[in-house]
Amino acid sequence: MRLTSEEVDHIALLSRLDLSPAERERAATELSQILDHFEQLKQLDTADVPPTEHVLPVVNVLRADESRPGLPREGVLQNAPEHAGGMFQVPRVVEAE
Amino acid sequence: MSLSQLSAYQIAQQVQSKKASCREVVDDFLGRIEAVEERVKAFVTVTGDEARRRADMLDRRLASGEDIGALGGVPIAVKDALCTRGVKTTCSSKMLENFVPPYDAHVVERLAVDGAITVGKANMDEFAMGSSTENSAFFPTRNPWDLERVPGGSSGGSTAAVAALEAPLALGSDTGGSIRQPAAYCGCVGLKPTYGLVSRYGLIAFASSLDQIGPIANDVRDCALLLQSIAGHDRRDTTSINRSLPKYLDALTGNIRGLKVGVPQEFFAQGVQGYVSDAVHKAIDKMAELGAEVVEVSMPSTEYALATYYIIAPSEASSNLARYDGVQYGLRVHEMGDDIVQMYSKTRVKGFGHEVQHRIMIGTHALSSGFYDAYYLKAQKVRTLIRRDFEAAFQKCDVLATPTAPTVAFKLGENANDPFAMKLADVCTIPVNMAGLPAISLPCGFHEKMPIGLQLIGNLLDESTLLRAAHAYEQATDWHTQRAVL
Amino acid sequence: MSKYEIVIGMEVHAELLTQSKQFCACPNEAVAPPNTNVCPVCLGFPGSLPVLNAKSVDLSLRTVLAFDSKINTRCIFERKNYFYPDLPKAYQVSQRLLPLGEGGFIDIDVPNGDGTSTVKRVGLHDVHMEEDTGKSQHGESIGDPDSSLIDFNRSGIPLLEIVSLPDMRSVEEAEAYMTALRQLLLYLEVSDCKMELGRLRFEASLSLRPWGQEEYGTRVEVKNLNSMKAVRDSLRAEIERQTRILDSGGVVVQQTMLWDEASGTTQPMRSKEQAHDYRYFPEPDLVPLDIDSAWLERVRASMPELPRAKNQRFIEQLGLSSYEAGVLTSSREIAEYYEAALEGYTKSDGGAAKAISNWVCNELLGRVNAQNSSIAEAKVLPAQLRELVQLIDAGTISGKIAKEIFDEMFTSGRDAKSIVEERGLTQMSDTTELEAICEKVIAANPKAVEDYRGGKEKSFGALVGGVMKETKGRANPALVNELLKKALTQ
């Protein structure tokens, strides 16, 4: 079944991918193909099968509550595309109007 | 004989017995890199200066009587998905083209402790998504056996480097076959350890529940040597297994008398070529000759593994790769007047290649509201069925023998327009990751002068048996002594 | 009375009192120069992995035990995926399917308006663990209208989110809920609840429905509430806004509103992505928690007596009024101070609990509150207060003098005894000495003596006052009465 263009737009927005019209078209085709392939799994009855979250039965891996100094700030900011006053800088996020 | 012809084990011995200095070793390999790299293109970054400095430092320590470790003086190629402090770590993506981590991956720390010398960061499919290394944002890596062919992937750079003798050892990572499939294509030995045996701390995540770091080498002994160095508990990775480890080199007894080798028919279907199947069956016959007992096993859920993988891995990836948004590191694309959502979306569409974008969208869809149960949850349940198949099989045998890949290495560009054929390259390796099991690929023959891989799969945490079986077969054949001519 | 019934639910985020963050060893301290308490993990750098803080689980368990929630003994973490620049991994590690606690309740005291109150039970939906985000500042506030700046010091600080059912029916109930919850968290020492520092954050959801209607109206979430006052004012404003809409036949839109302190109004939050889809799935980088009974017992043993139980005990066993018990249990520090002062103090007439309560409630808290400080910072220690009350009991000082002494104790932190000795404030009970002073006062006030003898009882007071003045208030009042009467009848 082919994904609708609305569905592709929604997936692209959730994925934060600014696709061109041609890329959207290609995505619709390729995603639809692979989703068709997934249909195969419907043949399997998994009603009573628990999902695998971890392959090993490990639980309760915790660390003691001890603090250590963090990274030096050069290490924190050395890869930042933009920073100011020790903070990461981004285009303004508008929360309210 | 040039030092670069030696195995890692032999190099370590030469250095230890002072027959060669670390500097000589490193210079020799850097010379080899200079000679062949233009054709192979295994490395994103060659760290020659750092390697020489480190070699000199190790030589000084050696001169003052210090023990410099089991890998003392051995050069190694490190997949560019592993963080190296102060050295660019790109994941072969434009997104991280200039990313310099402020810390080392756990395995990189371990290598340093054991005296290995990193000679470069190896090329890969972008964010480890792919089976040919053609998805590198920078350039494709070539197969040293035939430069027109792919080395496999995603750890194609690591494997090509080892096959081209640019380094005797390499680290790769394997999410659905990314160590074993290129090892098969390049005639190398590649091991994916049990999930949790090697800490993932500092491995740039693709699919967290499947990713595992492992060794690539030219023979089983070197593989065991490197595994010993990187395996073991790390408190920074909660999925890291905390228990004492065997001495893997001690497992290489050459004796597999009475070993039960299971043969699952389902792994010989789905596009496995006759020549591959023949070579693998011959290898199984060889193991029987050596005293192993061959048993048929059935694993009916195998045919569902590919679909399951293509739901689970992209789902986890869609979340793991969401952090590449141009805020704290990596590429940022921002035009005048763009708001933050536009910045995110332009950055990500520019920074990620097509395959990565494609998988992010699959995963995003599979997790999204209304689809989660049908896709992600369903896949996690089928994953349980696949694990149960393996559990049942290991009731009857000690190792499983299968092809590693359905074909030998294909030509560059050959599968570019057939994404499904490309994905089929991992059909025999994917089920292993689903179950978290260890598996090794080693050469078992040639077709049209290209290596064929035998995959042996072991039970959870039973790397010793796996290595013993692989080593016994290897020693009884001479596939591993053949080298690509460059 | 309004035409509409008010329905309020609360979501509360409390930062936990740990040394280190939820998933890394960075200090749990957001107030520091920007981006100095951060590491690859809480910055979401590629390849970093989380490791859960054991203390944060213990503190969270303490809380769900206090709420009497059902504890999911197998509980897992999940990723909540969304893009926002202060969320470094673009997902928040949280819990949804198997949160630490489900259900449970908080009892609140709803004022009846006449000084009394009624207990009401507010149900909880769930209590779950998660990690805090970084902090962003926007536009004009940073002197650049086109930018936002992000500091990740807060990123990864352990949070407990407490989600109530829509059980509250008035702003007063919402306030009572906040007070009760804050009191409980403070008692449990799971959070310092400093709202001004964002360590306790409230979000309200509010809907109106015509009286008698069963289904809920459209709910609106109100955010950006930095104080109890902001919660109260924003709810009132939002009730007014929704009432206006409904009265004019309009429809309330389901949305998130931000409280704007300056204008005293709620404003719709602008969000580009209309459809939120958090794509929760189990966090593969963290293994499940398996909480066995031994673990629960260990946590239970670490829990203090909870405020409601303490309140009940103060009334029933110590004979305090419900007002006093309320004041004394309003915070764990006050209750502990009171109990420490009471310890080892006995009084022949059995009024020990009451006597100490008076001093704590009136004298001590009066001064503490006037200074806007806290009882924990008071210089007078519980044992010192007890000694002061004992000096009154023994007749060493008068109650009046005691208050003066207490003033000095409160400023200097010195012992009552040493102040009494230094200032010579010991009560005068020497009969001979006092007789002489009485004679002197009688001689100096012939008018008063005459009036008294003529039947004006009132004048007696003036004479007593005279003696007190002579003795700088140190005279034993009972003895003065006796001696004066004796002298006047002679």
Ligand SMILES: [Mg+2]
């Ligand atoms: Mg929350």
Ligand SMILES: [Zn+2]
């Ligand atoms: Zn941190």
